[in-house]
Amino acid sequence: MSRSSKAVVxxxxGAAVGVAVGYxxxxxxxxxxxxxxxxxxxxLKDKWKKKRDHFEDALENELA
Incomplete structure (x- = not known):
């Protein structure tokens, strides 16, 4: 695919996404x-918090 056709696509x-967001x-x-x-x-925030807590617990157990 040429450079100009990539730019057009x-x-x-981008225009389609803009129209959808505006709508x-x-x-x-x-x-x-x-x-x-x-x-x-x-x-997602709760999921990451649980993973972080699990990782911290595992790290503490490993270092103890």
Missing amino acids: SFIV FLNSDKKDELVEKMKYQADK
């Missing part, structure tokens, strides 16, 4: 989307 994908931010589903994103972020 990148532009089209959701201006729709009635914006609040629902934001809540889903917050929920998923909280789940």
